[in-house]
Amino acid sequence: xxxVKKRKDPLVRISKRDVPVWWKSLIIRVVAIALAxxxxxxxxxxxxxxxxxxxxxxxxxxxxxxxxxxxxxVQNTAILLCISLAVTPAFKMKYWNLGAEGQALIGxxxxxxxxxxxxxxxxxxxxxxxxxxxxxxxGMIWAVIPAIFKAxxxxxxxxxxxxxxxxxTQLVLFCITFWENPKGSNTVGIINMTTEGGWLPALFDxxxxxxxxxxxxxxxxxxxxLKYSKHGYEISVVGESxxxxxxxxxxxxxxIIRTVLVxxxxxxxxxxxxxxxxxxxxxxxxxxxQGFTAIMVSWLxxxxxxxxxxxxxxxxxxxxxxxxxxxxxxxxxxVAEIMTGIILFFIIGSEFFINYKVNFRxxxxxxxx
Amino acid sequence: MITxxxxxxxxxxxxxxxxxxxxxxxxxxxxxxNLNLGIPxxxxxGGISGIIGGYLYEFSGAELNPVLLVLIPLLSSIIGSVAMSxxxxxxxxxxxxxxxxxxxxxxxxxxxxGNFFGGSLSSILGEGGxxxxxxxxxxxxxxxxxAQDLGLFGEVFLSFGFLAYASIIxxxxxxxxxxxxxxxxxxxxxxxxxxxxxxAGINVTANKYxxxxxxxxxxxxxxxxxxxxxxxxxxxxxxxGDRGWLAIALVIFxxxxxxxxxxxxxxxxxxxxxxxxxxxxSRSSQEIFKMLPYVVTILVLIITSVRKKREHxxxxxxxxxxxxxxx
Numbered sequence: 119x120x121x122v123k124k125r126k127d128p129l130v131r132i133s134k135r136d137v138p139v140w141w142k143s144l145i146i147r148v149v150a151i152a153l154a155x156x157x158x159x160x161x162x163x164x165x166x167x168x169x170x171x172x173x174x175x176x177x178x179x180x181x182x183x184x185x186x187x188x189x190x191x192v193q194n195t196a197i198l199l200c201i202s203l204a205v206t207p208a209f210k211m212k213y214w215n216l217g218a219e220g221q222a223l224i225g226x227x228x229x230x231x232x233x234x235x236x237x238x239x240x241x242x243x244x245x246x247x248x249x250x251x252x253x254x255x256x257g258m259i260w261a262v263i264p265a266i267f268k269a270x271x272x273x274x275x276x277x278x279x280x281x282x283x284x285x286x287t288q289l290v291l292f293c294i295t296f297w298e299n300p301k302g303s304n305t306v307g308i309i310n311m312t313t314e315g316g317w318l319p320a321l322f323d324x325x326x327x328x329x330x331x332x333x334x335x336x337x338x339x340x341x342x343x344l345k346y347s348k349h350g351y352e353i354s355v356v357g358e359s360x361x362x363x364x365x366x367x368x369x370x371x372x373x374i375i376r377t378v379l380v381x382x383x384x385x386x387x388x389x390x391x392x393x394x395x396x397x398x399x400x401x402x403x404x405x406x407x408q409g410f411t412a413i414m415v416s417w418l419x420x421x422x423x424x425x426x427x428x429x430x431x432x433x434x435x436x437x438x439x440x441x442x443x444x445x446x447x448x449x450x451x452x453v454a455e456i457m458t459g460i461i462l463f464f465i466i467g468s469e470f471f472i473n474y475k476v477n478f479r480x481x482x483x484x485x486x487x
Numbered sequence: 488m489i490t491x492x493x494x495x496x497x498x499x500x501x502x503x504x505x506x507x508x509x510x511x512x513x514x515x516x517x518x519x520x521n522l523n524l525g526i527p528x529x530x531x532x533g534g535i536s537g538i539i540g541g542y543l544y545e546f547s548g549a550e551l552n553p554v555l556l557v558l559i560p561l562l563s564s565i566i567g568s569v570a571m572s573x574x575x576x577x578x579x580x581x582x583x584x585x586x587x588x589x590x591x592x593x594x595x596x597x598x599x600x601g602n603f604f605g606g607s608l609s610s611i612l613g614e615g616g617x618x619x620x621x622x623x624x625x626x627x628x629x630x631x632x633x634a635q636d637l638g639l640f641g642e643v644f645l646s647f648g649f650l651a652y653a654s655i656i657x658x659x660x661x662x663x664x665x666x667x668x669x670x671x672x673x674x675x676x677x678x679x680x681x682x683x684x685x686x687a688g689i690n691v692t693a694n695k696y697x698x699x700x701x702x703x704x705x706x707x708x709x710x711x712x713x714x715x716x717x718x719x720x721x722x723x724x725x726x727x728g729d730r731g732w733l734a735i736a737l738v739i740f741x742x743x744x745x746x747x748x749x750x751x752x753x754x755x756x757x758x759x760x761x762x763x764x765x766x767x768x769s770r771s772s773q774e775i776f777k778m779l780p781y782v783v784t785i786l787v788l789i790i791t792s793v794r795k796k797r798e799h800x801x802x803x804x805x806x807x808x809x810x811x812x813x814x
Contacts, residue, residue, distance in 0.1 A: 133812065165607075214587055216524075273792035274801070276587065277739055280732060281781040281788075288781075292774040410591050417588045450606035450724075452599040459596025463574060466589055470582035 131477045143472045150468035151432070154461040158440075161456065166447050173443060180442025181435050191431075191438060193326040193396065196333040199430040200391060201405070202412040203333075203340045203423055204384035207377045208261075209413070210344065210421045211357045213268065217261065217279025219409025220286035221382050223402075224260040225253035225389025227290050230400040233309045233393070234297055250390055257386020258379045260286065265378035269371040283409070287402045294400070308398050317398055329395040336384060341423040343380075353377055385409075411458070418465050436461060495757065495764050497646065501717060503756030504647075505530070505727075507654045508709030509734025510741060510748040511661050516572075516702035517738065518665060519695045520678040520804040521579060524590025526706050527731020528597020529571045533707020534714040535601040536560075536567025538722050541623040541715070542608060556626035557649075560715060561708075568707025571597060572700040580695045583808040594731070601710075605722030624720025627712075650712040657705055661745040674698055678802035681809040691809055709734065733759070736784035742791065742799045755780050 159170040181191045201218055208215045215221075232249035240248060260282060267273035299307040344350040352373050355363045363370050392404050415433060419425035440454035509526055516523045523529075540563025544555060575593055578584040608618055628648045665671040676684040677694045685691050713727055714720070737755055741748035762768060762776035791799050 134810075216587075216591075267789055267792065271789070271792040271795075273788055274739070277736065278785060278788055281736060281785050284729060284732070284781040285778050285785075288774050288778040291777075292771050295769075295771040295774065407595075410595065414588050414592055417585060448607075450603045452601075452603035452606065452724075455595050455599025456603055459592055459599055462588075462592035462595070463578065466578055466584045466592060467582050469584055474583070 129478065132474045133477060135473060135475050146468050146471050147465065150464040151461065154464035157464075158436075158457045158460050161460070162443060162447075162453070166449070168443075168447065176443050176446060177435070177439025180439045187438075189326055191434060192330055194438065195427070195430045195434045196326070196330045197388060197391060197396070198408050198411060198415065198434055199427050200333045200336060200388045201385060201408050202415040202419070202426050202430060203336055204381050204388060205409075205412050206340065206381075206416045206421050206423070206426070207344065207350075207353055208381040209416050211353045211374065211377050213265070213374060213378060214276035215261065215264075215279050215378065215381055216276045216410070216413065217264065217282045218381075218385050218412055219405050219407065220279070220283035221257045221260045221385035222389040222392070222405045222409055223283070223286045223290060225257040225386030226393045226400055226404045227286075227293060227389070228252040228256040228386075229390045229393040230297070230306065230309060231293070233398075237309070246394065249394055250387070253386040253390035254383045255386070257384075257389065258382040261378050261382025261385065262375060265375050269374045290400060290402045290404075294402070297400075305401065306399050309400075317394060326395070329391045332387070332391065332395075336387070337423045337427060340384075344421065344423070349373075349376070349380075414462055418462075433458060433461070491764070495761075496753075498760055498763075499753050499757035500647070500651070501756065502759045503752035503754075504651050504654050505709035505713045505717070505730050506734045506737050506755050507658055507748055507752035508712065509706045509731055510737035510752065511654070511658045511745045512702040512704070512706030512709070513735055513738045514702070514741070514743055514745050514748070515661055515665070515674075515705065516699045517743065517805055518675050518678045518802055519698035520681060520802055520807065520809070521575070521695055521699050522586050522590065522806040523572075523575055523593075523699060523702070524587055524735070525571065525575050525593025525597065526590075526703075526735055527729070528594035528601075529568050529703045529706050530710035530713075530731045530734070531597045531601030531727060532571050532710065533564045533568045533704075534710030534727060535604050535722065536707070537564035537711040538618060538620065538714055538720075539563060539604060539608065541620045541720065542618055545620050545622055551622055553626050553629075556623050560623060560627075560711065564707050564711040565704045568703045568710075569700045571707075572703030573696075575703070576696045576699050579808060580692055580699075583810055586806050586808065598725075601722075601727075602724045606724055618722055620715075620720030622720075624715055624718075627715035628719065648712075648716040650708065650716055654708070654712070655749055657708075658745040658749050661705075665745070675802070678804060681804055682811075685809075685811060691811075695809075706731075706734070733780055733784075736780070739791070739801075740784060740787045743801065755783075758783060 155174070159173045162168055162173045163170050180187065182188055201222055204222070205215055205218045229249045229252065232245065232252050236245055236248065261279075264273070264275050264278035264282060267278065268275045294304065294306055297306045298304055344353065352363070352368050355366070355368060356370055356373050356377075360370050363373070389405070393400055397404065411433060415426055415429045419429045436457050437454035440457045441451055443449070444451050444453045509530055512529075513523060513526050516526075537560035541556070541560040544559045545551065571593060575589055578589045579586050605618070627650065630646050630648065663671075665675060673684065673689045674694050676687070676689060677691050677698075681691045684694075709730075710727060713730070714722060718726065733755060737748050737751050740755070741751045758779040759777075761779065762773040765776070768776065
């Protein structure tokens with residue numbers, strides 16, 4: 119006993135906060151993002167002789183200078199938000215779906231197939247509905263295969279879904295060899311360039327407005343689904359503790375599969391929006407890694423769809439701004455990825471200071487609480 | 488026929504070596520309970536740090552010494568990978584952040600840094616053109632002097648640079664370390680159940696830090712092998728591709744045993760390029776054949792989870808942060 123008392127307290131001791139105070143959390147997050155931006159600017163200054171203030175000015179101009187740039191910002195945000203919303207239900211259940219990339223790609227693939235094979239056979243509204251359904255169903259199928267094995271045999275879902283991404287990529291490359299236009303180019307080109315068959319229509323002359331409205335609707339629906347529906351409740355119980363869920367009579371396997379189907383469906387919709395509403399073509403890179411970024415967006419937003427919108431804007435703003443800097447300074451476009459990485463590190467690290475309290479050793483004995 | 492098979496085997500080994508480094512590194516990391524999904528990023532960093540180190544030396548104007556040509560990129564690669572692993576450790580071990588999210592962020596960052604410096608290193612340093620480290624590449628490709636005289640055997644087994652043999656030695660040593668030494672068993676205890684290990688007096692934090700950093704350094708060597716030996720001292724953007732993820736897949740295939748991943752890596756390397764060796768494949772069916780490594784990994788995942796053998800399971804606390812005061 120004496121032995122223990124003689125020992126000094128450690129210099130720093132950490133303890134868990136009971137309930138994080140919202141304004142403290144906000145301050146910590148803002149400070150983290152500010153610090154990250156300083157580091158990013160420092161990095162740019164280091165590899166070029168650019169003035170740090172100029173860095174931020176360029177980033178803002180790159181996003182807001184023209185009306186077109188603003189629309190692009192909102193459009194890119196919408197896509198990232200859509201795929202983040204897609205991973206959220208499964209994620210909240212602690213089902214690590216790293217396969218959003220592939221699920222969205224498969225959705226994109228079936229949308230493209232619809233455009234190519236049915237483009238001149240069906241009237242436009244019917245075609246769009248058919249393509250939408252195809253993308254949703256294919257996204258669901260791609261997502262549910264790992265989920266079935268997870269529910270039945272507890273197969274590791276994060277690696278399974280990860281591998282499914284590459285199978286999806288190869289499937290797209292396989293299809294491209296049949297669809298390539300012109301022959302030998304190994305790209306599909308803009309599909310139905312003249313007829314615009316299967317293209318989502320422009321609303322008020324804004325070609326991305328439909329995308330944005332659809333994603334807004336999904337955001338609201340997802341919020342209600344997670345917060346107020348019985349399904350949403352079951353998801354959070356399974357996420358907190360499978361044993362508790364079983365104890366109160368939730369069929370865990372059923373919930374896992376159902377939730378993953380929801381995730382896969384929204385991923386499929388993302389693919390649909392990417393092909394039918396944005397690019398009107400398909401490549402193996404159509405989703406462009408956003409399936410992975412989405413996982414981080416969803417987690418940073420603590421699964422709240424509206425916070426997710428904010429995080430998506432931040433990430434999109436940064437990567438577009440970094441792209442602008444790269445273009446002006448003739449640097450490699452990967453600057454955007456580096457900046458995203460740095461911002462994520464800081465936000466991830468800041469979570470600690472929100473959830474835990476750091477107590478420094480003080481001279482006085484506080485007594486044990 | 489024999490020659491074709493032998494040459495295929497040689498190519499499979501070449502393709503397998505980066506995967507072997509990656510999976511050995513990840514196994515050591517995972518044995519401490521850290522699921523480091525940043526390994527693909529770390530491998531990019533390992534490659535580009537080696538390139539940067541080699542570039543600074545080869546174009547420094549000094550007389551080139553073959554030993555330094557090897558050592559400088561090697562050390563810079565290790566420094567780069569360890570720095571990345573430290574970011575991961577600070578975030579997940581000290582700050583108890585979510586391992587999956589941190590790992591993915593690390594991969595985004597690492598791939599970005601790799602492609603960024605690979606693409607613009609020469610323009611940053613005020614020289615144009617792409618980087619080509621011919622001398623460094625040569626030093627890394629140096630084979631045993633008598634390898635050419637041994638015919639097919641020499642061609643298939645002795646025609647590699649030293650990093651190829653090092654990968655196999657490191658994998659074997661890692662297996663011995665994990666299974667036969669006290670330190671290795673302590674490490675595994677940390678990965679299985681950190682609370683119990685802590686109670687037994689094992690320093691959980693130190694074990695996690697060291698294992699993740701050593702694992703990261705080993706994985707980074709895979710990137711170094713790729714840029715120096717395989718490519719011959721140059722960087723192509725995204726040239727390393729998805730090999731990092733395949734390395735993580737190989738961990739599962741090898742059931743967390745480094746010595747198994749030696750053969751596994753050759754198999755994966757073979758699957759990676761088998762489409763080039765099957766005659767008469769159309770371009771479309773080639774794309775289907777390229778699915779093979781991923782499909783095989785999925786099958787292994789399913790089979791091991793169905794069989795549920797205890798020694799074939801991942802470390803029990805894999806992916807979870809440890810906080811002593813949490814009960």
